[in-house]
Amino acid sequence: MRFPVAILTFLFVLLLLVAGCGGGQQSETPAKNGPATKAEAPAETTPAQAAEAGEQEATVAIINSAGERVPVRVEIANTPAEREQGLMGRTELAEDAGMLFVFSREGTGAFWMKDTLIPLSIAYIDAGGRIVDIQDMQPLDETPHPPAAPYRYALEVNQGFFAQRGIEVGNTLEKPG
Numbered sequence: 001m002r003f004p005v006a007i008l009t010f011l012f013v014l015l016l017l018v019a020g021c022g023g024g025q026q027s028e029t030p031a032k033n034g035p036a037t038k039a040e041a042p043a044e045t046t047p048a049q050a051a052e053a054g055e056q057e058a059t060v061a062i063i064n065s066a067g068e069r070v071p072v073r074v075e076i077a078n079t080p081a082e083r084e085q086g087l088m089g090r091t092e093l094a095e096d097a098g099m100l101f102v103f104s105r106e107g108t109g110a111f112w113m114k115d116t117l118i119p120l121s122i123a124y125i126d127a128g129g130r131i132v133d134i135q136d137m138q139p140l141d142e143t144p145h146p147p148a149a150p151y152r153y154a155l156e157v158n159q160g161f162f163a164q165r166g167i168e169v170g171n172t173l174e175k176p177g
Contacts, residue, residue, distance in 0.1 A: 013137050023108050023146070025087065027069055031079050056076055057066065057073070057074065057075055057076065057133035058073075058074060058076060058100070059071050059072065059073050059074070060072055060074055060100065060155075060173055060174070061172055061173070061174040062131075062165075062167050062171055062172070062173055062174065063173075063174050064165055064167045064168070064171055065166045065167070065168050065170075066166050067169060068166070069164075069174060070165045070166075070167060071096065072095045072096060072097065072098050072155070072157065073094070073096055073098075074097065074098050074099060074100040074147075074155065075097075075098075075099045075100070075126065076099075076100055076102060077099055077100065077101045077102065078101075078102040078103075082174055083101050086099060086101070086116070086156070087099055087118070087120065087156060088114070088115040088116050089115060089117065090115075090116070090117060090118060091117055091118065091130050092118065093118055093120075093157070094135065095158065095161075096117040097157070098155055098156050098157035098158075098161070099155070099156045100154070101154040101155075101156070102152075102153055103151075103153070105152065105153055106126060106127055106150040106151060106152045107150060107151065107152075108146060108147055108149075108150050108151070109146075109158055110144035110145050110147070111137070111144070111145050111154060111156075112137075112141070112142050112143060112144050112145065113137045113138060113139060113140060113141045113143075114140070114142050115116050115140070116137075116139060116140065116159055117139050117140070118139060118158065118159075119136070119137070119139055119158070119159035119160045120136075120137045120156045120158065120159055121134060121136070121137070121156070121157055121158070121160065121161055121162050121163075122135050122137060122145065122154055122156050122164060123153065123154070123155045123157075123167070124147035124148070124149070124151035124153075124154055125151055125152065125153040125154065125155060125173060126150065126151055126152055127152040128172075129172045129173035129174075130170065130171075130172050131167070131168070131170060131171050131172065132147060132149035132151055132152065132169065133147045133148035133149060133151070133164050133169060134167070134168070134169055136159050136160075137159070148169075153156060153173075
């Protein structure tokens, strides 16, 4: 029995989508990104400003539970390819650095640690900049980590970063100026 080319093409595309979506991740494929190339930390900005400007790096600040500013140097992952690669294959991440995944709209897709070699913590952040969930994730674990609420941004940092700096659910990204 022969299948029409259109059906085979559809099945191939469907297979690619399923294989690349990371176990139930948001349709805008959250995942990981390649290494930073800039030596200097950029000026602080909001995630939306950085993404709209097409920046690959930025510094954002979180206001923690004590009202302190906690700056984080981030690599911006705002394309499907950047989100899919994310922090995969990395063996280290600077203490004050992370990766910020930026989506065009809020969603509830889960993240996982496929091919990610370092332990990470993830903060899911809504469109208003409020942290709605924080979870720890273990290297190479393909267990999905769904958020407790819809998010527009996800921030991955070294495991323990948030706890060590008093950052909790309900804290917010600072909006400069």
